[in-house]
Amino acid sequence: MSELNLAPREGAGEQGEAGEREENQEEEKEEQEHGDEDVEEEDSRSPQEQMDALLLQCFLHALKSKVKKSELPLLTSTFLRNHMITCCPSGKQLDIKKSSYKKLSKFLQCMQQQHHLLQVKELSKGVESIVQVDWKHPELRSFRPPEDRPKDGGSRREQWGDSQKRKGAVLSPGEIRTIVTEYVKKNELVHEINKNYVTIDPTLCDCLLEKS
Numbered sequence: 001m002s003e004l005n006l007a008p009r010e011g012a013g014e015q016g017e018a019g020e021r022e023e024n025q026e027e028e029k030e031e032q033e034h035g036d037e038d039v040e041e042e043d044s045r046s047p048q049e050q051m052d053a054l055l056l057q058c059f060l061h062a063l064k065s066k067v068k069k070s071e072l073p074l075l076t077s078t079f080l081r082n083h084m085i086t087c088c089p090s091g092k093q094l095d096i097k098k099s100s101y102k103k104l105s106k107f108l109q110c111m112q113q114q115h116h117l118l119q120v121k122e123l124s125k126g127v128e129s130i131v132q133v134d135w136k137h138p139e140l141r142s143f144r145p146p147e148d149r150p151k152d153g154g155s156r157r158e159q160w161g162d163s164q165k166r167k168g169a170v171l172s173p174g175e176i177r178t179i180v181t182e183y184v185k186k187n188e189l190v191h192e193i194n195k196n197y198v199t200i201d202p203t204l205c206d207c208l209l210e211k212s
Contacts, residue, residue: 060140063135064145073123076108077104108120183203
């Protein structure tokens with residue numbers, strides 16, 4: 001009776017390892033190709049198209065989170081300066097001249113005639129104002145402001161400061177007022193004209209919209 005040889009054949013292990021290396025190399029190559037495709041997709045838009053997209057994002061963000069009905073009519077220049085620009089994400093700069101619209105009036109005209117999001121009128125000669133906003137418009141209602149993380153990379157707790165409160169702690173109305181007041185002052189969110197108003201930044205917006 002012949003003996004059964006269980007020892008691996010010479011070269012079999014090497015061939016297996018070589019096959020695994022080839023498979024790994026192919027997988028890495030595929031991942032790299034997919035990664036390159038993602039980069040190409042991200043960079044496929046021209047600088048002008050990217051600015052158009054940023055302009056629309058800041059516009060919708062401003063209407064949804066900052067402009068109040070009581071502020072209307074609102075000068076378009078004030079809307080741009082106090083609301084749209086403050087909605088621009090960190091690391092980016094809103095520049096209408098680099099967009100396809102070139103002018104704020106042309107952009108707002110498009111938002112009025114094509115998107116039907118608002119109504120702009122010339123209440124005084126050469127000065128335009130936003131007189132009406134359709135806050136029930138599907139495009140505005142479905143818009144979700146992007147989460148803009150702090151420039152220093154801090155957590156939300158760091159944004160609120162050292163309030164010595166743990167998650168889930170029960171706060172009195174007075175404690176909540178103190179924490180929010182300190183946050184507003186620290187981040188200079190008090191309205192520059194009407195001190196009774198506060199500019200709602202992305203963090204405050206999240207807190208107001210989150211369900212308890």
